[in-house]
Amino acid sequence: MTDHNNEHTTRRRGQGELETQVLAALRQAPEPVTAAWVQERLGAGLAYTTVMTILTRLQVKGAVVRERAGRSFKWTAVADEAGLAALRMRKVLDSGADREAVLASFVTALSPGDERLLRDLLAKPSTEEEE
Template sequence: MATLGQLERSVMDALWDAPGTLEANELRDLLAAADGQRELAVTTVLTVLGRLEKKGMISRDRSARPHRWRAAGSRAEHVAELMHDALGDVGDREAVLARFIGRVTPEDAAALRRLLGERAAS
């Protein structure tokens, strides 16, 4: 799973939060509003969209002009894949899991117990 740069992450956040597809100009406006900074050039947004498409993170609807973009998967799927990839790169997975569990909140620990229980039951 590819890691994302800051602008790529901002674009993905906007696409994940959108109820449907977005045009590059709409994304540019959302990014400017979210950051409270100067607007990006639409060519910059299109470059980032092209990179994200090559990474398989987004898809483009080419049937209309201007093209419309959407996330290929959910935010949760992306984060889970990052966690899985990180865990796969270490030699002592149990030590990493123990360290991770030692830092979770009581609420997250309860959610993990419940989810593991559901998995064991199925």
């Protein structure tokens, strides 16, 4: 007999979900940490190689940096969850053949509230600092 409850708790996580979880773990770290530290925090039978793959992908996206620590590396988050989402959006925009069409399609799909928020953000001077 199949244990449906166990199947549900060991479901496969998607790449985006793993990236978010790895980034969250790094943001909680008191200092640069190893992949093994991240693996331990995430638990749930996550393989070390999977953690390394996600860390490397996050580095390529500019969301984390690494520094040499002996024969391995220590990792630090440089983006938060919103920054990671923005990096993903930028990647999609950069991969489109027609930037104007991609942006127009994105804007027309926004809810009225999100469209107002976007207009407000675009109206702010880019050098303005939040108080």
